[in-house]
Amino acid sequence: MKSHRNKKGFTRLEIGTRPVVKKSLTGFTLVELMLVVIIISILVAMVMPRLAGRTEQAREAAAKADIELNIGSALDLYELDNGAYPKTEEGLNALLTKPTSAPNWRGPYLKKRPVDPWGNPYVYKYPGTRNVDYDLYSYGRNGVEGGDDDITNWDEEGTQ
Secondary structure (H helix, E strand, O other): OEEEEOOOOEEEEEEOOEEEEEEOOOOOOHHHHHHHHHHHHHHHHHHHHHHHOHHHHHHHHHHHHHHHHHHHHHHHHHHHHHOOOOOOOOHHHHHOOOOOOOOOOOOOOOOOOOEOOOOOEOEEEOOOOOOOOOEEEEOOOOOOOOOOOOEEOOOOOOOO
8 A cells, every 4th residue: 555645735545446535634623623612611510500619618628627637636746745735825836846845846747837728827725725635726717716617626515
């Protein structure tokens, strides 16, 4: 089978005695492109309303994970190394830089200063008034203590 290109970019294949002409440059037509754009637009229009209310839920879940897992684990490691949690005055900075009251400090226990998903610092108190060990919480969306949007490390009854 032989193939030859002519001046217009067409390839001529000789199969037996009958020549077949095939265009070597292919692409999408404007109609095909418009159809793809319309289909994608329809899919986005169907999915976006379902995702619109989820951003606040995601922020709350991220704050809860920070409080219970990330910062909570770092505080527990600090307590294992030093025999007590950082004092309220030292705050969560004690997880980043060595305080004078921590003789066996093996940190940093966190990579950066923790802030909640709304850009506010987490509130830390030791000894805790609402929890057995320490109180750790975020003021939530409104940035003000109180209300139903605060995210805490204690349950509603006051102890964990």
